[in-house]
Amino acid sequence: MERKGILFVISGPSGAGKGTVLRRVLEQETGLAVSVSATTRAPRAGEIDGIHYHFKTQEEFDRMIENHEFLEYVAKFHNKYGTPKAQVLKMLDEGTDVILEIETIGAAKVRKEFPKAVLVFVTPSSYSELEKRLDRRGTEEEAVKAMRLKIAKTEYKSMKYYNYIAINDDLDRCVDTVSAIIRAERVNLKRNPETVEYFRHID
Amino acid sequence: MERKGILFVISGPSGAGKGTVLRRVLEQETGLAVSVSATTRAPRAGEIDGIHYHFKTQEEFDRMIENHEFLEYVAKFHNKYGTPKAQVLKMLDEGTDVILEIETIGAAKVRKEFPKAVLVFVTPSSYSELEKRLDRRGTEEEAVKAMRLKIAKTEYKSMKYYNYIAINDDLDRCVDTVSAIIRAERVNLKRNPETVEYFRHID
Numbered sequence: 001m002e003r004k005g006i007l008f009v010i011s012g013p014s015g016a017g018k019g020t021v022l023r024r025v026l027e028q029e030t031g032l033a034v035s036v037s038a039t040t041r042a043p044r045a046g047e048i049d050g051i052h053y054h055f056k057t058q059e060e061f062d063r064m065i066e067n068h069e070f071l072e073y074v075a076k077f078h079n080k081y082g083t084p085k086a087q088v089l090k091m092l093d094e095g096t097d098v099i100l101e102i103e104t105i106g107a108a109k110v111r112k113e114f115p116k117a118v119l120v121f122v123t124p125s126s127y128s129e130l131e132k133r134l135d136r137r138g139t140e141e142e143a144v145k146a147m148r149l150k151i152a153k154t155e156y157k158s159m160k161y162y163n164y165i166a167i168n169d170d171l172d173r174c175v176d177t178v179s180a181i182i183r184a185e186r187v188n189l190k191r192n193p194e195t196v197e198y199f200r201h202i203d
Numbered sequence: 204m205e206r207k208g209i210l211f212v213i214s215g216p217s218g219a220g221k222g223t224v225l226r227r228v229l230e231q232e233t234g235l236a237v238s239v240s241a242t243t244r245a246p247r248a249g250e251i252d253g254i255h256y257h258f259k260t261q262e263e264f265d266r267m268i269e270n271h272e273f274l275e276y277v278a279k280f281h282n283k284y285g286t287p288k289a290q291v292l293k294m295l296d297e298g299t300d301v302i303l304e305i306e307t308i309g310a311a312k313v314r315k316e317f318p319k320a321v322l323v324f325v326t327p328s329s330y331s332e333l334e335k336r337l338d339r340r341g342t343e344e345e346a347v348k349a350m351r352l353k354i355a356k357t358e359y360k361s362m363k364y365y366n367y368i369a370i371n372d373d374l375d376r377c378v379d380t381v382s383a384i385i386r387a388e389r390v391n392l393k394r395n396p397e398t399v400e401y402f403r404h405i406d
Binding site for chain 2: 123
């Protein structure tokens with residue numbers, strides 16, 4: 001039996017810093033592929049199609065939904081974001097570990113489709129700390145900030161579906177925690193039946 | 204609900220280097236208590252009673268067995284080795300993580316009594332590598348070496364009861380693997396129900 005890839009999911013409320021954590025983890029861990037999301041939102045300065053996102057029109061995105069081409073997708077502030085299914089399945093099948101950074105609603109869908117996926121909830125150590133961070137960002141209107149906090153509350157309620165929590169009060173420590181989770185899951189014997197078999201048959 | 208300590212068990216065949224791995228892990232990880240084993244074997248040069256082992260006479264050891272004072276004990280090459288139960292239970296109860304380095308037979312007993320214990324199987328990447336190491340040691344008679352290898356074969360069959368495998372071909376990598384397992388288990392949400400509760404009740 002060939003080892004299949006492990007699907008890792010990094011999620012958590014906005015403001016928790018999950019995007020930064022993911023980039024740092026990718027710098028320090030090897031053998032980890034990242035799935036490029038599709039989105040209807042406009043590219044920001046410096047963002048490259050196919051690298052940061054697959055940029056799609058509303059029509060293209062909706063056609064992908066109809067064709068069941070997404071592992072998960074969510075609508076967020078008038079834009080849609082989704083994980084194209086085909087590339088993820090291919091990588092896992094080839095034995096490559098894949099990591100996704102997605103919203104908690106998407107993560108719940110992934111959990112349903114991939115019960116063996118490893119879900120990591122990234123969060124500051126308290127809700128008040130999250131509030132402070134959204135304040136410090138200062139780039140958003142009050143209404144958007146209030147909506148993010150309201151959404152965060154519902155997101156925290158989904159924590160029970162996750163396997164791990166990675167507290168992001170200190171970025172380096174949080175990155176180390178996520179790296180540790182990845183390394184540990186790779187040597188989890190439930191995920192390595194062929195290793196157990198190998199040692200069972202020595203003579 | 205207070206967080207209870209996690210019981211980690213490092214085990215594997217003799218020659219796998221589990222003792223060295225444990226010492227290195229203890230140097231680099233904090234908040235991890237080690238349980239001092241009791242033994243009937245004579246102290247080696249430099250070994251201190253109560254630090255390296257609790258040295259016991261056969262009679263004292265047997266009385267401890269009768270009084271059910273051991274979490275596990277094994278007989279090995281005419282000597283007995285055991286883990287005194289009281290100190291381990293006390294530390295776990297106080298929320299301290301405890302790590303034991305024991306034989307696979309003992310590990311199986313611990314698994315039975317503590318289903319939530321985390322069992323790590325330390326081994327070279329192949330059986331032939333284990334044979335080479337026992338050869339390189341060169342300090343043992345052929346008969347002892349042959350017996351160790353015979354025991355190792357039965358030990359490998361118990362691997363299916365373990366949670367993780369830590370390949371010890373390169374000591375630094377193996378130590379990092381065991382550290383990753385410890386860090387990951389500490390943030391496993393199944394072990395942190397109070398964290399889930401905390402975030403569930405924010406308002």
